[in-house]
Amino acid sequence: MTATGDSQHVAAEQANEYGYRDFALGEFRFRRDEYFVYITWPTGSHIMSADAFLRALQRDVAWEFFYGTVNFDGVFGTLNHYGTVDVFAGRFNDAYRKAELDYTENVETPAVRATFSEMLDDWTNSTFDPFASPHETGSAFGVKNGENRAAITRHRVSAKRMVAVPGDEGLRSDDNGHPVNRHFADVPQDEPLVEAEPGFESEVAAFSLFAYLSRSQVTWNPSVVSVCKDSLFCPTTEEYILPIVHGNDRVEWFLQLTDEITWEVEDRESGGVRARVLMKPGDVCAMPADIRHQGYSPKRSMLLVWENAGEEIPDLIASGKTPTYPIDF
Ligand SMILES: [Fe+2]
Numbered sequence: 001m002t003a004t005g006d007s008q009h010v011a012a013e014q015a016n017e018y019g020y021r022d023f024a025l026g027e028f029r030f031r032r033d034e035y036f037v038y039i040t041w042p043t044g045s046h047i048m049s050a051d052a053f054l055r056a057l058q059r060d061v062a063w064e065f066f067y068g069t070v071n072f073d074g075v076f077g078t079l080n081h082y083g084t085v086d087v088f089a090g091r092f093n094d095a096y097r098k099a100e101l102d103y104t105e106n107v108e109t110p111a112v113r114a115t116f117s118e119m120l121d122d123w124t125n126s127t128f129d130p131f132a133s134p135h136e137t138g139s140a141f142g143v144k145n146g147e148n149r150a151a152i153t154r155h156r157v158s159a160k161r162m163v164a165v166p167g168d169e170g171l172r173s174d175d176n177g178h179p180v181n182r183h184f185a186d187v188p189q190d191e192p193l194v195e196a197e198p199g200f201e202s203e204v205a206a207f208s209l210f211a212y213l214s215r216s217q218v219t220w221n222p223s224v225v226s227v228c229k230d231s232l233f234c235p236t237t238e239e240y241i242l243p244i245v246h247g248n249d250r251v252e253w254f255l256q257l258t259d260e261i262t263w264e265v266e267d268r269e270s271g272g273v274r275a276r277v278l279m280k281p282g283d284v285c286a287m288p289a290d291i292r293h294q295g296y297s298p299k300r301s302m303l304l305v306w307e308n309a310g311e312e313i314p315d316l317i318a319s320g321k322t323p324t325y326p327i328d329f
Contacts, residue, residue: 015144016031016033018032018033018034018143018144019143019144019145020032020033020122020123020144021118021119021122023115023118023119023122024115025087025105025107025111025112025115026087026105026107027041027042027103027105028040028041028087028089028105029041030119032050032053032123034050034141034142034143035049035050035141036048036049036050037049037050037053037123039076039089041089041103041105042103043100043101043102043103044089044090044096044101044102044103046075046076046089048072048073048076050123050140050141051128051130051134051139051140051141052072052073052243053072054120054123054124054128054130054140055130055243056070056072056073056243056244057072057116057119057120057130058120058130058131058152058243059220059221059243059244060072060078060116060244061113061116061117061120061152062131062221064080064109064113065078065080065085065109065112066080066246067080067248067249067250067252067307068080068246068247068248068249068250068314069092069246069247069248069249069268069292070244070246070247071092071244071245071246071247071292072244072245073245074092074093074245074271075089075090075093075096076088076089077091077092077244077245077247078112079091079104079247080249081106082311083108083109084106084107084108084109085106085107085108085109085112086104086105086106086107087104087105087107087112088102088103088104088105089101089102089103089104090102090103091103091104092247092268092269092270092271092292093270093271094270094271094272120152121147121149121152122144122147124140124147124148124151124152125139125140125142125144125145125146125147125148126145126146126147126148127139127140127145127146127148128140128148128151129148129151129152130151130152130243131151131152131154131217131218131219131221132151132217132218132219133219133239133240133300134240135239135240154217154218156223157169157172157176157178162205163205163207163212163225164191164205164206164207165202165203165205166201166202166205167202171207171212172212172215172216173215178215178216178217179215180214180215181214181215181216181217181237181300182300183239183299183300184213184214184215184237184300187210187211187214187258188208188210188211189208189211189214190208190211191206191207191208191211192206192207192208194206209225209235209257210257210258210302213235213236213237213257213302216236216237218237219236219237219238219239219240219297219300220236220238220242220243220295221236222234222235222236222305223235223236230308230309230310231306231307231308231309232306232307232308232309233304233305233306234304234305234306234307235257235302235303235304235305236302236303236305237300237301237302237303238261238295238297238300238301238302238303239297239299239300239301240296240297241294241295241296241297242293242294242295242296244294245266245292245293245294246292246293246294247268247291247292248268248287248288248289248290248291248292248293249289249313249314249317249318250289250307250308250310250313250314250317251286251287251288251289251308251324251325251326252286252287252305252306252307253284253285253286253287253305253306253307253326254279254283254284254285254286254287254303254304254305254306255283255284255303255304255306256279256280256281256282256283256284256301256302256303257281257301257302257303257304258281258301258302259281259297259298259299259300259301259302260278260279260280260281260297260298260299260301261278261279261295261296261297261301261303262276262277262278262279262295262296262297263275263276263277263278263279263285263287263293263294263295263296264276264293264294264295264296265277265287265291265292265293266291266292266293267290267291267292268290268291268292269290271292274291286325286326286327288324288325288326289317289324289325290317290324
């Protein structure tokens with residue numbers, strides 16, 4: 001079942017008995033209590049743990065709904081059409097579809113962004129940081145208890161020029177509030193020596209990506225560190241579980257830089273299990289364009305995600321002009 005048209009964002013102003021506001025987006029209704037989030041739509045309903053819901057919501061908001069599908073779990077999520085967003089329940093779940101419990105609503109991106117941002121703000125207590133690993137944050141649970149705007153609207157360190165070039169403020173250090181993470185205490189912090197020809201001192205630079213990533217405060221949040229036409233290098237640090245199940249709309253390359261991640265890989269449409277991939281340092285893999293995947297990282301690890309940001313790719317793949325895998329051997 002799919003609904004389109006005027007999906008007004010209607011937020012109830014009254015807090016419920018637990019102190020949290022109820023939210024509405026089109027025909028979807030969202031409510032939370034001390035432990036859980038309840039989602040209803042015209043043909044069904046769903047329940048999620050509040051911490052898992054907020055971790056997924058935080059990524060969806062921060063990533064602008066990302067490439068392809070952001071499954072909060074096997075039932076609820078968003079599908080990005082880059083201008084509008086499908087908010088869905090059960091759409092990528094064989095059992096829900098066969099039972100005709102699935103529902104999708106196409107909403108203008110600003111309306112989804114506004115509702116989701118308000119929900120994230122209202123439902124995140126002062127003790128909880130949805131971007132942090134479970135070991136580095138307090139509880140998401142209980143009745144409403146303050147807010148944590150500093151965490152959910154975290155200032156992104158953006159480079160004004162390439163990292164390490166004079167004039168850039170992006171290089172992370174103890175001085176600008178980026179200590180080395182406890183799991184990366186063994187990562188060398190020395191920077192490469194650059195001997196530039198006279199006159200080129202401000203144009204030639206290098207930095208240690210390992211040292212840089214060892215100071216990342218957040219997990220499962222790819223950051224763009226280099227852009228070459230449509231080629232984006234997005235390294236990230238990972239710990240515990242990827243809070244979403246990402247459904248690809250293009251091939252995505254992973255380079256495991258340190259430690260290990262186990263990937264559970266499922267069919268994007270049905271949720272059927274396809275593979276389990278254990279990646280160790282130095283391993284490279286290409287996730288096909290027709291899967292969804294969730295990673296498990298037992299210790300904080302470094303992962304380089306390589307994306308092709310070409311706008312035409314989802315259509316090329318959907319129409320069969322481009323295969324769902326990257327290469328024929
Ligand atoms: Fe992905």
